[in-house]
Amino acid sequence: QVRLVESGGGSVQVGESLSVSCAVSGSTGNSYLITWFRQAPGKEREGVAGIYTNTGGKLIANSVLGRFTLSRDDANNIVTLEKRRLEPEDSAMYYCAAAGPPWKFPWDQPANYPYWGQGTQVTVSS
Numbered sequence: 001q002v003r004l005v006e007s008g009g010g011s012v013q014v015g016e017s018l019s020v021s022c023a024v025s026g027s028t029g030n031s032y033l034i035t036w037f038r039q040a041p042g043k044e045r046e047g048v049a050g051i052y053t054n055t056g057g058k059l060i061a062n063s064v065l066g067r068f069t070l071s072r073d074d075a076n077n078i079v080t081l082e083k084r085r086l087e088p089e090d091s092a093m094y095y096c097a098a099a100g101p102p103w104k105f106p107w108d109q110p111a112n113y114p115y116w117g118q119g120t121q122v123t124v125s126s
Contacts, residue, residue, distance in 0.1 A: 005096075006022050006117045006120040013126075014125065017083060017086065018083050019080050019082045020083070031100065032099065032100055035099075037094070064083075088125070091122060098113060099113045
């Protein structure tokens with residue numbers, strides 16, 4: 001069992017940067033795939049970026065490649081999604097999700113993740 005708590009959302013202007021963090025607690029000694037999803041009103045939940053806690057291997061969606069990066073703080077069990085050059089289309093509720101092995105693919109399918117945080121809102125204004 002793992003618990004996920006997101007933080008760091010807010011409102012920014014186009015072109016600015018913003019980071020959101022996911023604090024992981026519970027069975028943190030196990031290996032997980034921690035993935036950020038986002039969902040805008042009226043749209044499906046979209047996988048953005050993921051990281052394997054055992055290897056540090058990363059997965060990035062093509063839609064954010066070059067603008068979004070993932071990092072992890074192993075000492076504090078925090079995974080951070082750094083977002084640069086934000087666009088209005090990046091406005092969404094951002095969710096952190098976790099899945100243990102055996103990992104299911106595709107990695108960006110919400111149904112493959114049993115653990116979810118409550119989400120944090122990101123709004124980008126032009």
